[in-house]
Amino acid sequence: MSSILVAFPVIKDARKFHLEKGRRWTVVEHIILEALAKADWSIADLTAASSLPRRVVLEVVIRLMRVGWVELKPTTQGVIFSSTPGGRVQATREDLPPVTRSATRYMGYAVDLFCGDVFRARDLITLTEEQWRNRREQGFWAELPTQLDQDTALPDVRVLADRLLESDEHLTRVEVQDWRPHRRLAIVSVRNGAIDGGLGDIISDQLKAAILTASDAAKRNTAPVVFARPAADQTGNRILHRDHQISFRPDDILIGGESHSTALDKMLTKSRHRVIIHSTFIRRDKIDEYMSWFTPVIQRGATIDILWGQSTERDGVNETRQAATALKEAVSLRGFQDRLRVHTTPTRSHAKLILADTGHPESFNSLIGSCNWLYSDFKSADVSVRLHDANIVADVAFDLAELARPRDGQIPELSVEMVRLGRQLADFEPPASARGTARIITAPEHARIFTDARESAKERILLISHRLDAAAKPAVIKMGSSMQDGGTLDLTAIYERADALTPDLQEELRVWAAQKGVKLSRRSKTHGKVLAWDSDSVLISSLNMLSADPGDREPRNEIGVLIRAPNAGRKLHNSFSLANQNTDADA
Numbered sequence: 001m002s003s004i005l006v007a008f009p010v011i012k013d014a015r016k017f018h019l020e021k022g023r024r025w026t027v028v029e030h031i032i033l034e035a036l037a038k039a040d041w042s043i044a045d046l047t048a049a050s051s052l053p054r055r056v057v058l059e060v061v062i063r064l065m066r067v068g069w070v071e072l073k074p075t076t077q078g079v080i081f082s083s084t085p086g087g088r089v090q091a092t093r094e095d096l097p098p099v100t101r102s103a104t105r106y107m108g109y110a111v112d113l114f115c116g117d118v119f120r121a122r123d124l125i126t127l128t129e130e131q132w133r134n135r136r137e138q139g140f141w142a143e144l145p146t147q148l149d150q151d152t153a154l155p156d157v158r159v160l161a162d163r164l165l166e167s168d169e170h171l172t173r174v175e176v177q178d179w180r181p182h183r184r185l186a187i188v189s190v191r192n193g194a195i196d197g198g199l200g201d202i203i204s205d206q207l208k209a210a211i212l213t214a215s216d217a218a219k220r221n222t223a224p225v226v227f228a229r230p231a232a233d234q235t236g237n238r239i240l241h242r243d244h245q246i247s248f249r250p251d252d253i254l255i256g257g258e259s260h261s262t263a264l265d266k267m268l269t270k271s272r273h274r275v276i277i278h279s280t281f282i283r284r285d286k287i288d289e290y291m292s293w294f295t296p297v298i299q300r301g302a303t304i305d306i307l308w309g310q311s312t313e314r315d316g317v318n319e320t321r322q323a324a325t326a327l328k329e330a331v332s333l334r335g336f337q338d339r340l341r342v343h344t345t346p347t348r349s350h351a352k353l354i355l356a357d358t359g360h361p362e363s364f365n366s367l368i369g370s371c372n373w374l375y376s377d378f379k380s381a382d383v384s385v386r387l388h389d390a391n392i393v394a395d396v397a398f399d400l401a402e403l404a405r406p407r408d409g410q411i412p413e414l415s416v417e418m419v420r421l422g423r424q425l426a427d428f429e430p431p432a433s434a435r436g437t438a439r440i441i442t443a444p445e446h447a448r449i450f451t452d453a454r455e456s457a458k459e460r461i462l463l464i465s466h467r468l469d470a471a472a473k474p475a476v477i478k479m480g481s482s483m484q485d486g487g488t489l490d491l492t493a494i495y496e497r498a499d500a501l502t503p504d505l506q507e508e509l510r511v512w513a514a515q516k517g518v519k520l521s522r523r524s525k526t527h528g529k530v531l532a533w534d535s536d537s538v539l540i541s542s543l544n545m546l547s548a549d550p551g552d553r554e555p556r557n558e559i560g561v562l563i564r565a566p567n568a569g570r571k572l573h574n575s576f577s578l579a580n581q582n583t584d585a586d587a
């Protein structure tokens with residue numbers, strides 16, 4: 001049978017990438033350099049001592065000679081090799097520095113608007129709408145629908161780097177461009193149930209299945225297939241977070257203002273290189289206090305970036321933007337503008353997080369949760385989690401890379417830096433003494449975690465939300481439906497503020513929740529956002545789960561961390577157990 005043409009919508013773009021190209025050194029190469037730094041060796045002796053093939057040893061020594069770390073010495077007994085003074089210095093380092101050269105080139109890419117797959121531009125045949133209309137008149141054809149919004153389909157920087165760069169290439173900068181990506185139709189040919197041209201080997205299973213299904217419908221001359229829209233966290237243009245092994249300790253969960261203030265002070269005190277803070281709001285009346293925090297960090301050599309998320313205006317004024325501008329002016333007056341960079345464009349995110357080094361340029365910690373670091377008075381019951389294992393902290397860096405991007409999709413230097421840091425941290429081995437798992441949870445993923453909690457809870461569920469409104473009903477219904485097969489669960493939901501509800505409506509909602517088996521309690525100074533179930537599972541987040549229903553248009557509008565580790569959930573249950581008394585204190 002003749003082939004069937006299937007088209008799917010894409011956006012095409014091209015950018016000028018600045019790269020560093022060069023290989024990274026292996027552990028074997030490092031060990032051989034260390035051996036040569038301590039003594040002179042012949043190839044035969046190195047081969048015998050290392051138990052490596054002679055060819056491998058010879059290749060390693062040659063590579064080390066090319067960068068000037070090893071030299072050849074003829075002797076009466078034959079040729080031996082020795083490290084140079086520079087090689088001896090490099091051998092003492094924990095990791096050998098990569099030897100790279102700068103490169104610049106334009107690279108084109110395409111993103112399909114069906115499920116978000118990212119391609120090199122050269123991998124696809126693309127047509128304009130008019131060209132496609134002419135082409136499909138020649139035989140059987142099918143067309144996949146557009147399921148992703150063009151304005152939000154541009155890929156995450158890490159996804160783009162993974163697709164376009166070679167293994168020895170490292171992104172350093174992406175030039176700003178004036179043009180917008182343009183829309184095209186990519187076409188593939190399907191013959192005998194297979195995709196021609198080798199494309200079937202590089203596309204996702206989701207796109208492949210859709211192409212073959214549409215082709216089969218066209219062949220049978222049946223109605224076009226209706227496809228389900230993919231979830232935002234399951235598209236190919238987004239980072240798909242996964243569980244990471246972590247060395248969890250109960251004190252990694254911070255509860256209350258004092259613990260957050262202490263944790264922030266410790267992070268800033270340790271940092272020598274890099275600090276990034278994302279706070280939803282900034283307080284203008286605390287700028288002098290902020291400068292007292294940051295000045296010692298800068299004097300120790302660190303660079304700080306301040307990001308903020310609030311973009312809404314009240315009476316035509318964005319108070320957070322004004323505070324950010326005032327902070328930037330204070331920084332400039334002190335001459336710190338190159339070391340303390342205050343971004344004046346909002347990220348549109350409600351996330352609250354910090355990423356900072358621990359005194360070593362390759363060791364980072366992160367704090368994620370409910371605390372507005374540049375607004376809080378550190379007197380409320382905030383809840384955050386400290387992450388200190390490289391693999392999960394790498395994901396925080398990748399998400400910061402996206403938070404730093406402006407709405408027009410440009411890739412600023414901070415985004416590039418965070419992707420490089422994330423890829424560097426992701427190469428570290430998991431902790432040897434793992435005591436649990438952690439996974440970054442973005443806005444659209446929260447609903448699925450809620451479902452998992454409802455289906456797996458055996459003893460109790462605790463939900464903490466700063467705000468309460470009518471959106472609480474779906475959450476309460478989900479909690480109440482956890483009591484299956486006549487079982488009993490301790491179901492508690494705690495909030496502080498209910499500005500959109502009158503006292504009568506709050507009481508009505510409380511009675512209604514009780515009928516569902518959920519104790520709905522109001523507690524003052526509660527700013528945490530938590531879903532905890534049983535002893536070992538907890539989601540610590542920025543999302544008010546009793547008042548907000550995040551969409552998938554801005555996936556990083558909310559960010560949380562799912563922890564599954566011994567006593568992670570129990571700590572939250574114990575800390576908030578007093579709220580079970582249905583406290584009605586003023587907010």
